[in-house]
Amino acid sequence: MATLHTRSAARLMIAPSVLLLLAWMIVPLAMTIYFSFLRYNLLMPGMEEFAGFTNYKYFLTDPAFFQAIFNTLAIVLGVLFITVVGGIALALLLDQPMFGQGIVRILVIAPFLIMPTVAALVWKNMFMNPVNGLFAWIAKLFGLQPFDFLANAPLMSVILIVAWQWLPFATLILLTALQSLDEEQKEAAQMDGAGAWSRFIYLVLPHLSRAITVVILIQTIFLLSVFAEILVTTNGGPGTQSTNLTFLVYAQALLQFDVGGASAGGIIAVILANIVAFFLMRMIGKTLEA
């Protein structure tokens, strides 16, 4: 009796969340799919008509699309490389005994808490600006020509800014995982004469492998949709040199008002993200059972 009562109460308590998320998942996504098969431009209202796969064909054969796919991958892989390698190194460093460990930790975490638009603008103006930026001043100190980062290496600059924001995330998670490593195991390995390097390769790295996987997967989800950093620094340019898939869809929708084309692009982005999500969900699902 009582269990029946609690069970129906439980169902009632879960219902609002489920219904809201269901609506959030189905309604807009169904609309995007529907729009993606229409010829639909906001500048020409009332002219909507069924267009079959035209939008997809158009989007997939657009040279900007391939550039965007390349840039999306470059941002994801570039930032992952920097943050995972840097994160492991930093986590190992912060795990050592030192004076003022708490304060150093706080300093390292800080970039992750900065809103993306502030981070991007500060880097763009105060560091990467070829006239007034700090990097230009340092270059001049050494008698070098200041480098115009955002004009000459836009994609690399975006990667750098985003990596600065995500390095703390990787460090924090890897440090948390590192601290759960059994101290006795490390000592035992040391007793057996294992050097620092082999201890790292055979003991620490395997222990971190799960955390590294989590870092890679979660960051990938977020990095696939980097947007604000591109909007305020390069605006996708010069040309489409720093346009990723998210930015391309945004430009198609809100700058060119091409609802149909943008929707097709959005669906392609969803499919790409789902491939990554599939692996991430399996990872997290395993921890639920544990």
Added chain:
Amino acid sequence: MARNVSTQRKIVVTVVAWTIGILIFFPILWTFLTSFKTEAEAIASPPSLFFFDWTTENYHEVQSRSNYFLHFMNSVVVSVGSTLIGLIIAIPSAWAMAFSPTKRTKDVLMWMLSTKMMPSVGVLVPMYLLFRNTGLLDTRTGLVIVLTLINLPIIIWMLYTYFKEIPGEILEAARMDGASLSKEIIYVLTPMAIPGIASTLLLNIILAWNEAFWTLNLSAAKAAPLTAFIASYSSPEGLFYAKLSAASTMAIAPILILGWFSQKQLVRGLTFGAVK
């Protein structure tokens, strides 16, 4: 002797770690310092680190020129509002899943998480049109709705992992003693759940405060939170380093402080409990 070596090593580690820490933090420190310079000093060559005439002129200027306070309040209303509404919806759900799990609970949780994996850009077009047609574009209400929805899965997950750690026997005992469901929640569960709820609240305010896809695309002059307001400094005519720095410092300071208090929850919330 051995002790000597370890002290020496500790000093070396300290120096290296502090140097790297300060380098990583430097852009933020530099923004903070620049906000107290005059515009001329902000772009002076060679730049001065500490020795300049400190002025709070920029902070006044930012407020008087652009009604900074309005955007600050937009950020507060949107981030706190969406978090509170999210909590009200999520607490019963997480409670039910943690204490009366069924065979399908795990699937429901995984499905909720999967909604978080959908890239925002996939639904940008319909959301924009829906908002435009219902008058929600550039309103605080509209932003609260969207941010509640995108953060709801994280809120539920975090609460779920916290509630899971509360011993179920205590609830059983209360039930045996004749406590009703509502009494169970108010007198037994709530006091034990407060720390978890507080952490969830904190992390979500941080996430909502810094959200920069929907706020940029769905708001303009009226409802723009600080993310969108700061973005307006990217235009060439907004190129005033000292004022940009002052606006930025005020935008990031509250969250930096909140974030430093919730380091541990950050890991837990952002990995959906996979790393604790």
